[in-house]
Amino acid sequence: MGSDVFTLVEHVGGTVDDSTHELLGKARELATATGGRSVACLLHSGARAGADGLAADVVLSVEHPALEHFLPEAYVKALAALVADHEPRVVLVANSTVGMDVAGGLSARTGNGLVAYCNAITLEGDTLVAISQVFGGKLNAEVAVEGPAICSVVSGSFAPATGGSPDIQDVTASGIDNLTTTFLARIEPEASDVDITAEDILVSVGRGIGGADNIEFAQELADALGGVVSGSRPVTDAGWLSKTRQVGKSGQKVKPKLYIACGISGAPEHLEGMSDAELIIAINSDANAPIFDVAHFGTTEDVLDVLPALTEQIEAAVA
């Protein structure tokens, strides 16, 4: 096992994702502790410029036509080859679609220990200690890895590092000439009927609202407050609200003045999209729901009682 710290660069055509800069911030710190180098792995086709300015000591640039877009099969094999050759102490990937599709495969192929959903990583001598958010954010696990480690990191966990002049080294891709996955198309999300990222007040509903018919209670409150209704993923997946109103990792990141979370548990993927709201009020019957850790005010009263009561009082106050 070596002492380098690897980071998988997430990018689209050389435009690097913010999450990568966060990982590089942590990688630099870890590399200082291990006495190794911070090494960024850029898998691409014709996007070597993505390496410029990364805050790493070295960028390994792997160029291959199969790496033009994110292809899970190609990424795992190419990264596993780099890891086998260089034996890094740690590999950092984002807990994104790309990271989820790579980390487990890398662990299976290399035998290196994987800690998923990390939000903190430290070194205690030779032992890597990571905190993993499990059980929908209700519990943290403190996990120790003695050998080479892979960590998939929740967005927003580390301060970003930018600005560097890394030594860019070209590496030949191996093992990705015959793939059974083909890229067909990239589809950008549809334009939205409402831009929830531009709203000051969001009344946001989760599965705890109980059904499509109950959305109207949230709508009435939003109308009284002059805001709009947004929701968690299960609510948009179920078709109770349009997809454009989804808050979170795979939806929109919002920062309203007021966010009222109604029957939302506060899973890490949801918090990613709203924890920066200025004022968060959570209504959730489970006193242990993680949403209360980011909310400023909370209540465990039934959401179907609080919503109409609040609407009524606000309407009365405005009238």
Added chain:
Amino acid sequence: MQIIVPMQQTVDLVEELELNDDGTGVEREYLKFVANEWDEQALEEALLLKEAAGGSVTVVGIDETDVDGTLFSALAKGADRAVKLTGDFENGISSHQRAAILAAWLGTQEFDLVMVGVQSPEDLDGQTGVILANLLDTAHVSVAIGVEPHEGGVKVRQEFGGGTVHELALSGRAVVGVQAATAAPRYVSISRVRAAMQDSPLETLPAADVDAPTGTTVRRLYAPESSSHAEMLEGDADAVAARILEIVRERGIVKELS
């Protein structure tokens, strides 16, 4: 198309999660277990794919608390076969172990596609599907939000942050980690589940004895110590509403109220 859907039992997150004596896991004996919600999405998408392309859906569960109910419910929804892999799994199963058990069993099966939930609330050593794919040396796609027949294989819609989607074609055997089915999982009545229990027994065989180290050790589990827990508002719904109104008014967030 022969589709396999592994189904995992996971603790019901609505419950209060008690820790075991040494604090390294949850106390499984007293907790309520439910089917992993993402596996339910995978099952739905598999049934839709079977309806579109023909073939069969086999669900496979490892012997975890109340897995029988989950498997019978899958049969009632339209799965053709249900297999239970038995063994002693009272202390929980890591994703690496789960993937290795499934890989060993799949080695004895004919199949084209494995569809599994993209994650589970307990997979701290990574997601089962991706590990499984790499043990089988097949292609995989995680965070799938739609799978349809395409030129003898399948076309998968893979979702990225912010809602961007890639369409990928898979031409050989593959594992797909499903985030959300194209339609909400179908409902099945208790009476149909009961009928399934009578009509179609579970195929039961021992899980393979696998050696699948995770390379990691859980030192402890703990509730996140938040530096800023919400201030809880006391009283009934009306009292709570009155306090919220006050807070919103104080902050001048709604002009008409200030």
